Amino acid sequence: MRRGCATPGRMNTAQPTPTPATKEGSGHVPTLSADALLALITDASNAAGLPVRLVAAMVKVESGGNPRATRFEPAFLERYIRPLKLDPEESKGRATSWGLMQIMGQTAWTCGFRGSFEELLDPATGLKWGCEYLHRLCCRYPREPWEVICRAYNGGPGNRHNAANVYPAKVLRAAGGVWPSREG
Numbered sequence: 001m002r003r004g005c006a007t008p009g010r011m012n013t014a015q016p017t018p019t020p021a022t023k024e025g026s027g028h029v030p031t032l033s034a035d036a037l038l039a040l041i042t043d044a045s046n047a048a049g050l051p052v053r054l055v056a057a058m059v060k061v062e063s064g065g066n067p068r069a070t071r072f073e074p075a076f077l078e079r080y081i082r083p084l085k086l087d088p089e090e091s092k093g094r095a096t097s098w099g100l101m102q103i104m105g106q107t108a109w110t111c112g113f114r115g116s117f118e119e120l121l122d123p124a125t126g127l128k129w130g131c132e133y134l135h136r137l138c139c140r141y142p143r144e145p146w147e148v149i150c151r152a153y154n155g156g157p158g159n160r161h162n163a164a165n166v167y168p169a170k171v172l173r174a175a176g177g178v179w180p181s182r183e184g
Helices: 034-048 052-062 073-083 088-094 105-111 117-121 124-141 147-156 165-172
Strands: 068-071 097-100
Touching: 034 052, 034 124, 052 124, 052 147, 052 165, 073 088, 073 105, 088 097, 088 105, 097 105, 097 117, 105 117, 105 124, 117 124, 124 147, 147 165
Parallel strands: none
Antiparallel strands: 068 097
16 A cells, blocks of 8 residues: 655654553563564555565664664764754653664654654554654655665665665665565
8 A cells, every 4th residue: 555745744643552562661672473573564564655575674674673672873962953952851862763663763753753752662653653754755755766765764864875874785685685666
């Protein structure tokens, strides 16, 4: 199912109910069966009009399938977040990549996410917002190949033609060595 491109902000920003494996207070790294993870990836991919195989490959590269994966990016904080003069907790959340697709807090916020950044660790929520951002990149660069879209996802739109970024090669390997079609 192909989702069309629309103006930003059109997306429903309601947050899904946390999946049982990640309910607050669980205190452990949730585990998802391969089937459960694939079902969540399929749902989020289809809702955003993206190839399931591509999103699954990105999840494998970004987080290894760990929905609780996080990575704080100090350089991102200094360059992009500090000038916004936000409180320290908000700043750190926006400069951290979250969950299965390792979406940056700032990127999710720009796409319309307004929950607690820890909510991005919920598999369905993190996939929803990671796929939303990937969909927006596809709309912004409709004639670019997946390699370029993946670079933009990983390093920001300004780095989409940076050949030194090896992220697309990792995604391509995880996707079985062949890019999915960009056709509807």
